[in-house]
Amino acid sequence: MTAPLRLEVKNLSTTLLQRDGALPLVRGVSFELHAGQTLALVGESGSGKSLTALSLMRLLARNARWQCSGEALFTDAAGHSHDLLQLSPTRMRQLRGNQIAMIFQEPMTCLNPVLPVGEQIAESVRLHLGLNTTAARAQALRALEQVEIPAARQRLDEYPHQLSGGMRQRVMIAMAMVCEPRVLIADEPTTALDVTIQAQILALMSRLQKDTGMSMLFITHNLGVVAHHAERVAVMYAGQVVEQAGVSELFARPAHPYTQGLLACLPGRARQLARQTGQAVALQDIPGQAPAMDRLGPGCSFADRCSASLPQCSLQPPPRQGTSAHHRSCHLATQP
Numbered sequence: 001m002t003a004p005l006r007l008e009v010k011n012l013s014t015t016l017l018q019r020d021g022a023l024p025l026v027r028g029v030s031f032e033l034h035a036g037q038t039l040a041l042v043g044e045s046g047s048g049k050s051l052t053a054l055s056l057m058r059l060l061a062r063n064a065r066w067q068c069s070g071e072a073l074f075t076d077a078a079g080h081s082h083d084l085l086q087l088s089p090t091r092m093r094q095l096r097g098n099q100i101a102m103i104f105q106e107p108m109t110c111l112n113p114v115l116p117v118g119e120q121i122a123e124s125v126r127l128h129l130g131l132n133t134t135a136a137r138a139q140a141l142r143a144l145e146q147v148e149i150p151a152a153r154q155r156l157d158e159y160p161h162q163l164s165g166g167m168r169q170r171v172m173i174a175m176a177m178v179c180e181p182r183v184l185i186a187d188e189p190t191t192a193l194d195v196t197i198q199a200q201i202l203a204l205m206s207r208l209q210k211d212t213g214m215s216m217l218f219i220t221h222n223l224g225v226v227a228h229h230a231e232r233v234a235v236m237y238a239g240q241v242v243e244q245a246g247v248s249e250l251f252a253r254p255a256h257p258y259t260q261g262l263l264a265c266l267p268g269r270a271r272q273l274a275r276q277t278g279q280a281v282a283l284q285d286i287p288g289q290a291p292a293m294d295r296l297g298p299g300c301s302f303a304d305r306c307s308a309s310l311p312q313c314s315l316q317p318p319p320r321q322g323t324s325a326h327h328r329s330c331h332l333a334t335q336p
């Protein structure tokens with residue numbers, strides 16, 4: 001039986017409104033996230049992964065004008081469904097950090113440099129769970145212990161700059177987890193860390209997920225992480241999801257030429273390691289460059305780089321083919 005839906009994103013589009021016109025950067029992204037499930041969002045830099053996450057969290061950069069459309073239906077603990085894109089700012093603030101939380105690649109951009117980390121975690125607890133100062137501090141300590149920070153009690157009163165990169169990322173996770181969110185969005189949470197610390201943080205996140213049953217949208221460049229930590233994968237290219245499948249299915253039978261290219265770039269041994277051990281395997285560039293988002297034509301945005309390209313590819317948008325379990329957007333009638 002399929003686990004209940006926690007987040008259903010339908011046709012999400014995010015457009016940057018500029019003086020000289022509108023620039024669509026996320027273009028009709030759809031996916032489902034079920035209870036306890038991890039969905040990996042992968043794709044080259046600039047493919048719209050972070051903008052997808054920020055659109056859902058309603059945290060798009062304030063120094064620009066944006067337009068979001070589509071639906072992002074989040075099911076809360078009481079079973080009520082809310083469209084995150086339509087909620088009032090006040091209602092969104094109540095959900096964010098409480099029932100739906102996000103971890104960023106670079107913790108220093110989110111931690112307040114002039115506030116001890118314990119206070120920052122406690123603030124979230126006071127705000128969302130209504131605990132008093134003493135109880136909130138005790139909860140913050142438990143959260144730091146849960147993320148296995150060495151000398152947790154001492155860390156409560158330390159400032160972010162006094163901690164190592166790995167410890168700061170643990171603090172971010174503690175902050176995100178302290179209210180036990182139903183959905184966690186992790187945007188390349190370990191990319192900035194060295195390999196040993198990365199493995200520790202990923203193991204920690206897996207354990208916390210098992211303990212709490214939360215769902216995760218995991219944005220990553222690392223195909224090893226995808227293979228080992230996710231159940232499903234959505235592959236993004238130029239603001240669109242071009243293929244979506246279960247992890248072993250995607251590794252065994254990639255159906256979109258872009259996904260095939262990504263996997264073909266991996267040396268056989270690395271690919272095997274990625275599947276079996278989750279060892280770090282970076283997403284490699286395939287020949288050519290991603291298209292400029294302000295110069296996209298009507299057809300498939302991968303056409304310039306695709307060796308299987310047909311005459312209609314650059315003229316018409318590729319149709320979605322396949323099943324809800326495994327689908328791709330492509331003009332090819334059969335798999336190349």
Ligand SMILES: Nc1ncnc2c1ncn2[C@@H]1O[C@H](COP(=O)(O)OP(=O)(O)O)[C@@H](O)[C@H]1O
Nearest residue numbers: 025044045046047048049050051052061064293
């Ligand atoms: N604040 C912003 N202002 C203008 N363009 C942006 C902004 N944030 C992202 N973009 C553009 O949107 C596209 C997608 O970015 P992003 O979602 O950050 O990619 P990814 O996370 O996949 O690397 C890129 O072309 C990027 O330059």
Ligand code: SF4
Nearest residue numbers: 300303306313330331
């Ligand atoms: S639609 Fe055409 S250009 Fe695009 S991936 Fe498929 S075959 Fe290649």
Ligand SMILES: [Mg+2]
Nearest residue numbers: 049050051187
């Ligand atoms: Mg990003």
